[in-house]
Structures are given as C-alpha cells and as structure tokens.
Amino acid sequence: MAMTPLRKQYLKIKQQYPGTIVFFRLGDFYETFDEDARITSKELGITLTSREMGKGQRVPMAGIPFHAVDNYLGKLVSSGYKVAICEQLSPPGKELVERDVIRVVTPGTLIEPALLSDKSNNYLVSIIVEGNEAGLAYTDITTGEFATTQLPLSQVTNELDRLGPAEIVVPENVGGDWLASSISAPISRLDNYWFDYEVAHRVLTEHFGVVSLEGFGCASLPLAIMAAGAALSYLRENQKSALGQLTGLTTYSTSSFMALDAQTRRNLELFASSRHGVAAGSLISVIDLTFTPMGGRLLRKWLGQPLIDMKEIERRQEAVEKLFQSAALRRRLSAFLKDIPDMERLVNRVRGGVATPRDLVALCNCLEKVTSIREELEGGGWRWEWLDDELKPFPEIVDLLKRSLVDDPPGSIGEGGVIREGFSAELDGIRLTVRRAKEYLANLERKERERTGIKSLKVGYNSVFGYYLEVSKPNLRLVPSDYIRKQTLANAERFFTPELKEYESAILHGRERMVELETALFRQVCQQVAGVGDGILSTSRGLAQIDTFLNLAEVAARYGYVRPKLDTGNSITIRGGRHPVVERTLGAEAFVPNDTYLCNDDAQIIILTGPNMSGKSTYLKQVALIVLLAQIGSFVPAESATIGIVDRIFTRIGAQEDLAAGQSTFMVEMLETANILNNATPRSLIIVDEIGRGTSTYDGLSIAWAVVEFIHNHSNLRAKTLFATHYHELVRLSNFLPRVRNFNVAVVEDGGKVIFLRKVVPGGADKSYGIHVAQLAGLPRTVIRRAQEVLSQLENGQMRLGNNRVVGSAEKVAHQLPLFDHSAKLVKEISQLDVDSMTPLEAIAKLYELKKKAQDASL
Template sequence: MSDSTPMMQQYTQIKSKHRDAIVFFRLGDFYEMFHKDAQEASKILGLTLTKRNGIPMCGIPYHASGAYVGRLLQAGKKIAVCEQTKLPEGGKGIAEREVVEVLTPGTVMEEDMLPGENNNYLVALSSPAPDYSDPLQQVYSFAALDVSTGELFLTSYSGPSAAAFLRREIYRYNPPEIVVQESMLEQVSEIAQYLKDSPEILLNRYPDWYFDSRTAAQRLRDLLGVAGLQSFGLAPDSPELHSASVLIDYAEDVTKHRISFLRELQVYKEHDAVSIDESSQKNLELTRNMRDGTRKYTLLDVIDQTQTPMGSRLLQRWLLRPLNSAPAILERQARVRGFYHSQLILSKAAELLGSIRDLDRLAARISLDKGHAKDLLSLGTSLSLSIELLDLLSGANLGGGVPEHSRQGLQEITALIENAIIENPSILLTEGRLIRPGYSPEVDEIRSLKENSRETLESYLSQERDQSGIQNLKLKYNKIIGYHLEVSKGQVSKVPEHFIRRQSLVNAERYTTERLGELESKITLASDRLIELERQCFIQVRQQVRQRVQDILEVSKLVAETDCIQSLARVATLRGYVAPELVEEVLLDIEGGRHPVVEAHLSHGEFVPNSLELSSKKGSTSGRFALITGPNMAGKSTYLRQNALITILAQIGSFVPADRAKIGICDKVFCRVGASDNLARGESTFLVEMNETALILRTATERSLIIMDEVGRGTSTQDGLSIAWAVSEYVLNTIKARTLFATHYHELTELSHPNLQNLSLQVDDEDGEIVFLRRVVPKASSNSYGIHVAQLAGIPRMVIERAQELLNHFDVPAFNPGKPGKQGSKPQKRLFDPLEEISLELKNIDIGTTTPLQALTILARFQESLKK
C-alpha cells in the first residue's frame, strides 16, 4: 500500500474535505486510520500503530466501534465516519466510499456516549461588533445548546470583567466543544489562553463573516413556533442572537438535521441569579471536586437524591445559578416543605420517578429520526408513569398535574406505542421484529406467509427423507449458499440424481434441488418484504410520536422539577436540615451550622456545629466583617466554606444544615480560599491570588457574601500583611459586604471598625497538650500553633525543637499601619535585624568544610547586608 494506490488516493480526497477530523475509513470489517489520524488515535485508544509502505496506520472492528468513538470524543476529537456505499461490479476496482456521518463531542446523540447525569453543551463565543478598541464598551455574546435535550441558553456581557464572565460561563456549562469567533481569540488574550489550556475541549475557529445574526431572530421564531421573541427578552438586534445563530447553523450542519425540538430557550442577564465566579465554583466544590473533577465529595453529590437523569441535570443548574428573588425562593421552598411534611407521597413519588427514563434525550433522538423501537417502548412506559406521578401530586396539592392541552395527545401516543411495538424489539430496522401482531393487517399477512413456509420446508424435508431413505437428512441455512440439504459422508451413496452438490465438508456434503430453490425464493421474498413493511410501519409510528415532541418535553420539564423538589425534601429528612428564613436585610444569622459535605462523609464522631452572625443592624453585637484567626487544623477552612454553602442552599430553595438560619438574600458569592500555581498560564500562586482578589474588589456589592482566606500569603510577610490590611479596610469602608476574612496575620486584629468582629477556633492547650476543639469563639487568637501542626504532621523532632528555639529567639517588630496614605513612601522594614541574621548564619557555618574563597564570599555578603 502506498499513497499512489487508487484506494489511498480515494482516502486522500476524502481526508482533504475533513482535515479537522479523524477519518474512520471503512475497509471490510474494520475502520482504518492513516497518517496523523492513526498516530493520534493509537495514543488515545491504546492501539498498536503499524506501518505499511511507510504509511502509519491502525484500525478497529466496525461492530465494536462505539466504545472507541466515545473515548475519542471524550478526548476532544471530531470523527468523520466513511462507509463503503457501493461495492465494485464483478469484484474489480475499488468500492465507492463517502462520509455518512460526522461525530463531534458537542453534537453526539448516541445514548451510550452521553453522560446521563450531566448536560452535553455545545458553546459559541462571539462579539457582534468586533472592534475591541475599547474593552469597557465591547459586547460579548455567549450561547450554550444541548443538542441531546433541546435546551438553549443565551446571554451577553459588556464591561471591565468580561474575561472573568466568559470563564465563569465556560466553567459552569463545562462544554466538550466550543465554536468561537477568530477575532476574539486574537484580541482577548485571557480567553485565548484559557481555551489553549483546555485541550480536552474541541475548539472550532470561524472567521467573523460566519457569525451572521441577521436571520437569527427568524430562525429562532421558526424553531420555537412563535410569532415574536419579546417574551424571551430578545429584540431583533439583541447581541445574544449573534452566538445563537452560529450555534444552530453549526449543530444542523454537523447532524444533518434541523434542530426543531428546542425544549427551552432561556435568555438571562448577569443580575438574574446569584453570580458565582469560576474560582468560587471551584473552591466551594459545588459540582466538581478539585481532586479529579468528578462530583464525588461535592455539594451536588450530597443533595442529589434525584431519580431521573433530567432531574439530576436540572438540580446541577439550580446549584450553579441560585435564585436571587425572594418570591421565587419562597415558592420553591414551599414546595420542598410540602414534600417534607408528606412522607408517604414523597416515598411514592421517588418510586415512580425511579422507573422514568430520560424523556429529554428520548424526545431529541426521535426528533432526529435516531430513535429505535426500544426508545419508543421506553418513552411510552415513561410517559404513562409521568402522567401517574403528576396526577398523584395534583391530587395531594403538591403540583399542577399534566397540562390539559397535552394530556389527550400523550395518552394517544402511549396507546399507539403499546399497540404497535412488540415487547422485545430489534434495535436495527434491517432485522425486522418490530411490529406487534394485530397492528398492521399487511404485516400480519406477510408474517403468516413466512411462518407457514417453515411448515412447508419441514414437509419437503420429510418427503425427501422418505424418497431417498436418508433418515438423517438435514435442512440447513447459511448466508453464503442459502437453504441446503446436508448428507453425512456415510449416506452419500443414497443421494438421488436430482440432488445438486453445492459444497463439500470434511464430514458431509451439501446439496440443493430445483424444488428447494423455488421454496427459498418465495421465503426470501416474504422475509425481505416483511422486514421492509415493518420498517415502514415503525417509521410511521415514530413520525406520529414526533408530532407530540413539544408535549413530551413539557411533561419532562415538570417531572424534572418534581424530581429536584423531592430530592431536596429527602435530603432534609435524611440529614436533619431546617427551613431557613429568607429576608431582604443584609445579614447572615446561622445557629448551629454544619458543613453539608464534611458532615455527610464523616467516618467517625459527630460534626461540631458552629454559629455565625454577620449584621450591622442596631442592637446586634456583631458586624458584617468577621476576622478569623487561629490555626488551619482547627477547622477554619471548613467553617468558611460551610457558611457559603448554607447560603447557596438557602437560595436554591433548599432546607439547610443548621439548627436555625436567617439569611439575607445575596446577589453574588465569592470564595477565595487557597491558590495554586498556574504555570501553563505563566501565573504564580501569588498572581492567581491577586487576580481573584482584584475580581472581588471590583465586582462585589453590599449585598454580596465574601469568603477570603489567607490574602497576601504568597509574598513577603510585610508585603502580605500590608495587602491584607488594605483589602480589609476597603471591604469594610467601601464595599460593606458580609465578609468572612481568615488570616494568619494576627496584627490585623488591631483593626478598629464598628462593623468588624474577631472570631477564632477554640484551642485547649492545658498541660502542653494542644487539642483543636473546632468551636468558633468570639475573640481573636493569640497563636497559630504552626509548630504543633508541624509536629502532628510528622516533622522530625530535631526540626521541631529547632523551630521552637528560633520562635523564642525572634522578636518581630510591631506592625503600625498608620493612617491610609501616610505610610506609602516609607521604605519597607526588614522582618529581622541584620545582626541577628548574620549571627544565626555564623552559628550554622561548618568551618571545617568552608574553603577560603567561600569564606571571603560569605564575609562580602555580610558586609553588603550591613550597608543596607
């Protein structure tokens, strides 16, 4: 094989049209990959890479391609499936081939390749007027479409934090594939770098002219079947349409189907829900943990008691966009309370939900003509259970029931499916076994002819046995020679003259006859006709079901919401959560609060609850700003996060892990805890920390909740303390938000402000034995107990003793910040006196191993230090 052979020329021509995809080139029973495609695929799939005439190649069996396709899509690859469409006549020449399907991570529809509990979003990023000369005025458009469920979300943004906004949206939707405007990548370096650092995302770059929003409004009106888009918050020139247009074009181009099954179009703005930036989503581990990116040990993992895939996906969206409207929160909370106080209904609802399949994705596959007979059966059963569930809730005043305009149509299609499809149908339309007896008279007639032919064949075989005297004569069938008579070698002498030999085996001979040939023709015609009739009947049934897709999606939405509500009620019951009081005042009052995730995974002992009051209300003994000091191991980080998580739970309408909670509604939640190097982006730990801090200081409001841990720790002590002090003052005096500010800089406790309160984690250090009690107390800590923590970690005793000796020796000058603006020009003080530093280094010099040249170098350094 070489690139000059006719087959490789054919491959090259096909590959030239799909340069951005791995081409699955069908050769017999295998999909072969060549050149760079083979090199990439072999690494991802763990295949052996071979070479033939210098061409790298690898292959997979076509009948087992599904698992391989899934792994390539997961790795962010696009696949072009090239099939043999026509075999050469007379066995000469090469087969005709063409790409019959393109698979991409963001448009895949196959059930076994989709994450059941997660959405599979295709995202588009663009700018309607790509000028970029004034970043503050530049408008950005963002769209997310889940082709497998029919959900489309649109938003736009302009302002100084556009890059942070886009990063947050990308992280929240977690798309495997993005379509992006090329000029954005060239001009918005932060987004370009962010996407470059995400190789698992398939990135499709398109020029500006491809993003044409002039017809987008009409396209959406057609898809949604509405006269106007004003009810969705869209005008003809809305910037959101810019990315929506290209998203729909791309999805339809890849799938080769019209996206006519939009279940939901949601246009939202920054202020429509609680804003949780990318870093805070990560730090709070709402839906993905920081260890391996899965949902294990996350808040979602704890509260997700949903029974359906669409319920689980909806709950995830609730968690990442909590409500910020008191009426909406209270309405949802009331529904949770209704289930909470109706345990029998709650149990029955969970039982019914557990048998309902993924209605969204079933409807989407049927709309795209990809639904098979088993999909229809699952749909019929699930719709019947959904109607039963919604009727149950309606009767108990826990829900609105099935919309009357949908009920009759849904009952008709469930009856149609039950009457038309057999119990255990074939998945393939080319195998028959689809239509139930009694549904189609024509199918019944042909099926009867086929089944009676078996009796005819048995009668014919019996006749030949009697006439030939070959009692062990057998009638068999295979795909190569069709029906045939098989005679053992010992009986060949009895074969009559009208037998025509077809095949010789080791132990037998195979024959046919003119009469057997005639019977085979009739049977084959009947079989082929039956398969074709069943296929036509099935397609007609599927088309009738497709006409009711919008009704199916409407019921699916109601079922998903019910599933989320019952999930929150079950969690509240199982874990002893209480209904919080939601108020418009700027306060946070939690009594006996617990960390929901830590509590759920505690292997021994009981979680130590802690209270918190952040309020500047008259009569309150606390302020809005809590300064928390003390050692990390005492439970400081747990305390910080638990209060943010309790707030988020309250604002999705959930009960919360506390004895009592009164929560003022937040507009934004920030959580800056810890940081790690982002070397790929050229960002140190300190720069990451400062970027996150800057975002908080720029965008937080008085109604926000701010969690900050160890601000300033990534630089020198004096620099870090100065930054932490200035940030604290800015939050206290300018932003005035509810804030939990944890620090190791004990000097900050000297801050004086009516809105500041000092908190610390209680430590029992009697008799030299230190015990962290994990209780928050209203006072500042006098010690970070760092050496004790080091001892617990197993640091060698010699090191611990030396550290204690140095701690006793050091005398750090007191920090005096003075008034704002008065200290900026003074040089920064050194932490230790130079003579003390020289003295310490001299004590540790080994004179016996120090050369004269090294001694002179050390002396010169000491001299230079004293000059400074």
C-alpha cells in the same frame, strides 16, 4: 499512477473534510487510510496494516468493527480529534457502493449514549466578542437545550466555567488564547461568515419558521443572535440533519442569578473536591440523591445558578416543604422514579432519527408512570398550574406504542420482530406466508428421508448458498433425479429442488419485505412521537423538577436540614450552622455547630483568628454553602437560618500559583483580592481565608489591614465579610472600625496538649499553636524541640543561635511584630485617610508610602 475506484472515492470524500479522521465504511468495518490510519493505530492501539489501492500502490490502513465504533469514537474525540462517519448508502453489488459522510463527530456534538455522562450536559458553546461585550450561546443536542445571552466580556470565563462545555466554537479569525488559558475545552473555528448578524438572523428565523426573533427575547441583542446562529450553523455542518430536536431558543441574563466565579465554585467545592479534583468530597456528592439523569442534571444547574428572585425561591421551597412533610409520599414517588431512564435524551433521539425500538419501549414505560406520579402528587395536595403544563401523560402516545411495538424488541430495527402482530394487516400477511414456508421446510427433512431412504439427509441454510439438502458421499447413489447439485464438499454434496427453491424464495423475499415494512412502520411511529416531542420534553423536564424537589426533601429529612427564611434585608443570621460535607464525613454527632451573624449595619466584618486545623476554613465555607443552598430553594444544615438575598459570593482561599500564566502565589492572591474589591456590592458575601501569605510579613499585614479598611469604609462596597487571618494584629481594627467584630476558634491547653474545640467564640486569639500543628503533621522531633526553644527565647526576651550569640531582644522583637505600635503619628495618618475618594492607583501609592514609613520606623 492508476488508482482503484474505491481509492478515488475515498480521496474525494477525504478532501472535503481536512483536519478530520474519516471512518470509511467497508462491509463490517470502518477503515482509515494514510495519515488517518497512522493516527488511529497509535491512539487506539490497533494494528496498522496496508491495502493495495492501485497498481503497485499499498496504502496504510487501520480498521475497527462497525459494531464497536462507540468505544473507539470516544477515545479519539476525548483526545481532541474530529471523526467523519462515512457510511455505505447503497447495497453491495457489482458496482462501486455509494458512500457519503452522514455526520462529523466532535466533542460538542456527541449523541452516542455510551459516550455521554448521565448527570452532566454535553454543551457546545459559541462565542462572539465585540469590544467589551460578548454573545454566548450554548446547546446540548441530546436534550434539546438551546440558550443564548449577551454579557460583559469580563463575565465570559465565569459563564464558561459554570457550563463546563465539551467544545467551544469561535470565529475563524479570532485568537482563542484568552480562552485556552482559562478553560480546558477544545476550541473549534467556524468561518466568520456564519457569525455575521444578517446570516445568523436568517439561519435562526428559517430554522424556527418565524419572521422575527422577538418571541425568543433576543431581538435587541445582536451578539446573542450572532452566537446562537453560529452554533446552529456549526451543528448543521457536522450533524448533516435538520436538527429537529432544537425547537426553541431561551434568552437569559446572568444578572438574574447569584454570580459565582470559577474560583468560588472551586473553593466551595461544589462539584469536585479541591484536593483530588473528583466528585467525592464535594457538595454534589452529598446532596445528590436524584433518581433520574434529568433530575441530576437539573440539580447541577441549580447549584451553578442560585436564584436571587424571592418568588421563585419560595416556589421551590414550597415544593420541597410538601415532600419533606410526607415520608410516605417520598417513598411512593421514589418507587416510580427509580426506574425512569433519561427521558430527555430518549425524546431527542426520536426527534433526531436515531432512536432504537428499545428507546421507544423505554419512553412508553416512562409515560405510563407519569399518570401514577400525577395521582400521587395531587393526592398529596399539589395544586400548581405547572403540573398541568409540564407533567402531561400523553395517553394517545402510550396507546400507539403499546399497539405498535412488542414488549421486548431487538436492539435495532433491521433485526426484525419489532412491530406487534395486529398493528399492520399487510405485515401480518407476509409473516403468515413466511411462517408457513418455514413450517414446510421443517417437515421437508422428515419427508425427504422417508422418500429417499437416506437417514442422514439434512436440510440446512447459509447466507451464501441459501437453503439446501445435504447428502453424505456414501448415500449419493440414493439421490433422486429431481435433486439439482448446488455445492460439493469433502464428505458430502448439497442439492436443491425446484420446490425447495420456491419456498426459499418465499422465505427470503418475505424476510426482506418484512424488514422493509417494519422499518417503514417504525419510522411512522417515530414521526408520530416526534410530532408531540415538545410536549413530551416538557413532561420530562417536569419529572426532572419532581426528582430534584424530592431529592432536596429527602436530603433535608435524612440529614436534619431546616427551611431557611429569606428576605430582602441586609443580614445573615444562622443558628447552629453545619458544613454539609464535613458533617457527613465526621458524623452529625461529632460535628460542632456554630452561629453566625453578619449585618451591613453593625456586624459587617468578622475577623476570625485561631490556629491552623482549628476549623476556620470549614466555618467560612459552611456559611457560604448555607447561603448558596438557601438560594437554590433547598433546606439548610442549621437549627435556623434567616438569609438576606445575596447577589454574589466571593472567595479568596488558600495559596495557589499559576505557573502556566507566569503568576506567583502572591500575584494570584492579589488578582483574586482585586476582583473582590472591584466587583463586590453591599448585597455580596465575601469569604477571605488569608491574604498576604505569599509575601513578607510586613507587606502581607499591610495589605490585609488595608483591604479590611477598604471593605468597611467604601460606601459602594460595604459587603458582609468573613475574614480569617493569622495576623493577630488585625483584631485591633475593631477599635476604630465600628462594624468590625472579632471572633476566634476556641482551643484549650490540657497537660501540654492542645485541644481544638471547633467552636467560634467572640474575641481575638492570643496564640497561634503553630508548633502543635507542626507536631501533628509529623515534623521530626528535633525540629519541634528547636522550634519550642526559639519560641521560648523570643517570648522571654532573648533569641540565641547554636553558638549562643545573642541576636535580638524581646523589646526588638516586640517592635518588629506589632507594626502599628511604632508610631502614633503613623496610626493617625492612616485613620485620617479618605479612602472613599482615592482611586485604586492612589490607594496603592499610599500603601507603598505607608509601608516605607513603617519599615523606617522599625529600624
């Protein structure tokens, strides 16, 4: 069947991009055809039409206006589709317009400002796995960030959770199920060829123009090289550009930072509340007062990667301290920073060749403020070398942009009026010619009315017929002989004269030449700016640091935080600690501060008891958050704090299930607990809020007991631990485990009411107050009354059902609950266990043996 040339052109391009929706430019629209059109119509809610593209052949079609492409792109990409942008590369004419794909838009390669989050990175991550090791590289082409690492396979999902990638690239022949089950980002596959070491090495060295990767720190890390080279190849394949914005590669090690697994990030609610999954109620929602997008992104990076290097922590603390001490300096800096746009992304739009005139003007305004910010900082006593290296004002670029661009340019270069008068003599000459021609035309209407006597004569213009003289039909008899007919309308005729045609040619040619010359001049300016792009990028990152330091200082001043002391010791001492989020919700006056002392040598483990709603979870989390804030260089919500550097924070909080992975609540609990016991070190902080609630009382208590013993006795673990529990029997562990301390959250009873004091005090709790909590939750009164009746009967020695039949006695119940009182023999056996010498399998087997003996003893 015969096809039109346009149809042949489309099919040829579409064949090159299988699995991708092709946006095919036709005039002012991007059109999609065939199955692409059906998908586009359904996903975007636009009309599905058809077009004849061959004799008797109508093809499904759906189109969107080119000027509104960003919104539609965002919807398709967020739904998991890739979109190839096919542009017209030659002006419309009699021949078929030349077209080709200029880039493929995927979730990890977005550059459209409207589709990006200001304070979050848009990372593309590449992963290669060999055995138990992995290479992982990530890049954000909108900011120029490009980093790579080689790490144990077991750490990959934690690193992915930290990065929150928009897209993950893996080799074509590798299954991605293990990733898909742990992270929601779309997974793209790249030919294995690009993950080959030799190929990846060549791609990187050619891109950076070097002969060795020694200078990037990854020469001895083959998997890191493979991941980085594959990421670069994927970007080239989709961006169709030289990727000038990627000018460096950073090699990093996860061991240089405090380790936070995905569960800990979620449990501590660093970036989203666990209840609603949104930023409100999270730590970032309270401590992010940054002014700039760059500062917001840097703060999130710091929160996700707390430091373990004392010198770097102290460097940050010193910066925060200087700003904290001067409210006036904070106010002046805030005034400069509040209007600074996303300088990182502006620079990279310039280097990527997609900057608009307004982008350059915004960049100029940013650089102008840098000088003022430097002066403020130096006047405030800042004397750090990094200020000179990372906060350069580039006066020569400011001068270039001031001389070359008008103050308020149009949105795109094609509209004209971008280049300032006086910058180009040639452009000024063309503008003068066009201006004079326009002045002539402005006078022509008056002159022709006087010459012809036609009072209604008008000079007009449209894009099809150009300039014309319009005469109404009643006045056609007055038209002079030198008028040449151009167009007939219902009530008028349009004419031109040789003189009008001459000036029209001057104007239109002049306009065309002006746009061409302005475009060329604008590109030259962009090239000059891009030439110092690395330096400007350093300045933008310097501004991000200033913004982040200022943010932490303002948070400290506004919320009453103090500078913590950090050391390499093995203790954590906090006086008057507060939860940074909860205190903002309740108000500083309503929040009850609490002290904490943990030390590997004496108070290694705190067993915390108390009723629900008393504040146990808040207390546990606040200790972890204070440690984390201290290690990003922040001040902390406390009266004072001394923190021994922590290498990792573990959390086991709440009851969750993972039905998709076939894991019950109890299995999830045990997996999280196993992760803690297998990976914690003496420098770790462990936060446990209940273990064993997902199984029977006997099993749960046995496991909780054994876990505390293991943490206490295992010499390679022995981590500082806060262990909240409802198993009051665990308080007895302090009788024979010397580094266990008991604390409870105090409550008082007043006239039958229970008042939660929220104060953590020494000793174990003697009651649970569960019925009181149930009453607060709104359980029906009949349920509450019956629960009180059952509790009273249990405590008084008899428990009766509705028929008053005695089913137990106080003695029997007492024998059921305190499991370890049944037999001194059983206690002795447990105390004599050599836990340190037992393998995990032996420990589990012994645990089941003890469980059976305990059950037998209770019969």
